[in-house]
Amino acid sequence: AEPTDLAVPPALLARSRFEPSALTWSPRLDRFVIASDDTGFENQNEHAPWLFTMDLRGRVDPEPLIVAGVDALNDIESIAPAPDGGLYVLASQSKSRKGKRSPARQRLVHVALAEGSARAAAVVQLARLLDGAGREGQAALGLAGTDDLDIEGMTVTREGGLLLGLKAPLGPRGALVWHLKQPEALLASGALAAGELTQWAQIPLTVTADGAPVGGGISELLELADGTWMISATASGLDPQTQDGALFHLTEKTAPPRRVRSFPGLKPEGLAQTGAALVVVFDTGAAPPKWMEQRWPEP
Numbered sequence: 001a002e003p004t005d006l007a008v009p010p011a012l013l014a015r016s017r018f019e020p021s022a023l024t025w026s027p028r029l030d031r032f033v034i035a036s037d038d039t040g041f042e043n044q045n046e047h048a049p050w051l052f053t054m055d056l057r058g059r060v061d062p063e064p065l066i067v068a069g070v071d072a073l074n075d076i077e078s079i080a081p082a083p084d085g086g087l088y089v090l091a092s093q094s095k096s097r098k099g100k101r102s103p104a105r106q107r108l109v110h111v112a113l114a115e116g117s118a119r120a121a122a123v124v125q126l127a128r129l130l131d132g133a134g135r136e137g138q139a140a141l142g143l144a145g146t147d148d149l150d151i152e153g154m155t156v157t158r159e160g161g162l163l164l165g166l167k168a169p170l171g172p173r174g175a176l177v178w179h180l181k182q183p184e185a186l187l188a189s190g191a192l193a194a195g196e197l198t199q200w201a202q203i204p205l206t207v208t209a210d211g212a213p214v215g216g217g218i219s220e221l222l223e224l225a226d227g228t229w230m231i232s233a234t235a236s237g238l239d240p241q242t243q244d245g246a247l248f249h250l251t252e253k254t255a256p257p258r259r260v261r262s263f264p265g266l267k268p269e270g271l272a273q274t275g276a277a278l279v280v281v282f283d284t285g286a287a288p289p290k291w292m293e294q295r296w297p298e299p
Contacts, residue, residue: 003266003282003290006054009062016040016050016064020281020289021077021152022220023270028085028113029053032272033065034281035076035089047072047104051079051089051111051118056274058291067111069120074104077269078154078220080162086121087111088162088183093127094150101127110187122187126151129192141178141199142171148237152269153177153221155229163200163229165218168237174204175218175236177253201253205233208262209240216246222271222278230278230296231257232268243267247280247294260298266290 008018021037031053040048049072050064067073067089078090089109095101106125111118130138130146138145153165162183166176179200186192205216217236223229229250235243245268248257263282270281277293284290 001292001294003263003280003292004058005288006281006291007057007059008289009060012052012060012062012064016045016048018052018060018289019283019285020291021075021269021283022079022154023272023279023281024079024081024087025272025274026053026081026085026087026113029065029116031055031061032279033079033087034060034270035079037075037077037092037283039064039073047074049073049120051076051087065116065118067109067118067120070107070109070123072102072104073107073109074102077150077152077167078164079270080154080156082110083184084112086113087118088154090126090151090154090164092150092152092167093130093146094168095147108183108187110184122184124187124190133192141197142176142202143169150217153218153231155221155223157223158227163221163223165221165231167217167219167234170215170217170236171202173202175202175216175231175233177201177203177218177221203231203248203250203253203257205231205246205248205257207233207235207244207246209235209238209243211242214238214240219245219267219269220271222273224273224296230260230271230273232271232280234267234269245282247271247278261294 022035049067106127112121150167152167161181207216216233220232282290
C-alpha cells in the first residue's frame with residue numbers, strides 16, 4: 001500500500017486547519033480519532049479544543065469532536081485509549097516558534113467519551129511539573145532542562161500506564177522513551193510523585209533529511225498486542241526542507257529497531273492498528289493530508 005489522500009469534507013477544511021498529528025482507534029465511537037497539531041484559524045477559533053473522527057475507509061467526519069471543559073488545546077501530538085473507554089490526549093510540551101509555552105501546549109487530558117460527546121475529565125500541565133522536578137529529576141529522564149522538550153508519541157503498555165516517546169531531545173543512545181506508571185494518579189493529584197515518571201529506553205533511529213542521514217525522534221509510538229512496538233520517526237530538532245520519515249519495529253526495548261519502510265518526502269505522525277493492518281496518517285503541511293494501511297504482521 002502507498003499513502004493516499006484522506007477524504008476530508010471541504011466544509012470541515014473551511015472551518016479548521018487539519019494537519020494530522022496523532023491517531024488512535026476508539027471502540028466506543030467505532031471510529032479512529034485524529035488529532036491535528038493546530039485547529040481553527042488565526043483570530044478565529046484558534047487552538048479550539050477539537051479532535052476529529054474517521055471511518056475505516058479514510059473518510060473524515062464533517063464535524064469535529066469538541067472537547068468540553070477545556071478552553072484550548074494547542075499542538076496535540078499524542079492520543080491513546082484510557083481504561084474507561086475514553087482517551088488520553090497529550091500536547092507536545094514544546095515551545096512555540098516564538099519561544100513561548102502556553103498552558104494549552106502543556107496539557108495532558110483525560111477525555112471522557114459518551115454518546116458521541118467528549119469532556120475533559122482531568123487536566124494537568126506536564127511541562128510545568130517537569131520544570132518543578134529540578135535538575136536532578138530532569139537528568140534522570142535524560143533532560144538538561146525543558147527548553148527543547150517535544151513529546152510526540154504515547155501508547156498504553158501492558159506494564160501498566162503509558163509510554164511517552166520524545167521527538168526531542170535525543171539521548172546519547174537515541175530517542176528517549178519514558179514510562180508514566182499511573183496517569184490517573186497524576187491527573188487526580190496534579191503532582192508528579194517520585195518515581196512516577198522514569199526513563200524506559202533510548203532507541204537509535206535514523207531518517208533522511210535534506211538528503212543526509214540524521215538522528216530520528218519519535219513521532220508516534222504504538223505497543224502491539226504481542227508486546228512489541230511500532231515507532232514512526234522524523235528528524236529530531238531540525239526543520240529540513242525535505243525529509244523521509246520512517247517506520248520501525250522494536251521487539252525488545254534493548255534491541256536495535258528494524259526499519260520496516262521509509263516514506264520519501266513524508267512525515268508519518270500517527271499510528272493505529274485494526275485487524276491485520278497498521279493505519280498511518282501523515283502531516284503534509286499545506287498539502288492534502290494523507291493516510292495508508294500497512295499490512296501487519298508482515299506476510
